[in-house]
Amino acid sequence: MxxxxxxxxxxxxxxxxxxxxxxxxxxxxxxxxxxxxxxxxxxxxxxxxxxxxxADDFFFSVKEGVVSSPVGTQVTLVTVNEILGLNTLGVSLARIDFAPKGINPPHTHPRATEILMVLDGTLNVGFYTSNQESSTPITKDLNKGDVFVFPIGLIHFEHNTGDGNAVAISGFSSQNPGIIRIIKDTFEFNPKNYSELLTKAFQMDNNIHT
Structure with missing residues (x-):
């Protein structure tokens, strides 16, 4: 036995x-x-x-982003789509260019932890904990050379609080981190009776959404 x-x-x-x-x-x-x-x-x-x-299978040149979006940011991704050699290696990155007062609105990466380093400018960044009783914001003001981590799956944001441009580099623990844009995706998703759902969820007038 x-x-x-x-x-x-x-x-x-x-x-x-x-x-x-x-x-x-x-x-x-x-x-x-x-x-x-x-x-x-x-x-x-x-x-x-x-x-x-x-060597070209492991190479990609990241150019300075031209910021033209309404929120004042330009995100240049470097994933397996840009560098085929990243396949199976489990990493990727992004360059984020911020116009003065530009924001990277609340979003989440379902498949990756993100580590961000400020190359130039001043950013206020943060994420929200997933505590069921009350979601707690964890925020920090960052300057050139500062590094901050956003845990996998948590809603987070970046805001250029300076009067000039800002630049940051983000690394991800996935070759394809994915992204869910909380505000944009919420209002663009439009199944049956969705206006009624949003009206009740946000406690707002139905005309605001429609």
């Missing part, structure tokens, strides 16, 4: 260890490709033949 128990325990430990290792890439890289003729199937995804990989 003891030997059977020992074998069973050892087997579970080994399989659990194996499953944990499988979560990590099993090759140096997996440059994404849609060409199944030249691609190699690795871990369920088609990857470019490593012999055909070049």
């Amino acid at each position: 003891k030997s059977t128990y020992l074998f069973f325990t050892t087997f579970l430990a080994m399989t659990s260890f194996a499953f944990a290792l499988d979560l990590s890439p099993l090759q140096d890289f997996c440059v994404a490709t849609n060409d199944i003729k030249t691609g190699v199937l690795v871990n369920g995804q088609y990857c470019k033949d490593p012999k055909l990989v070049t």
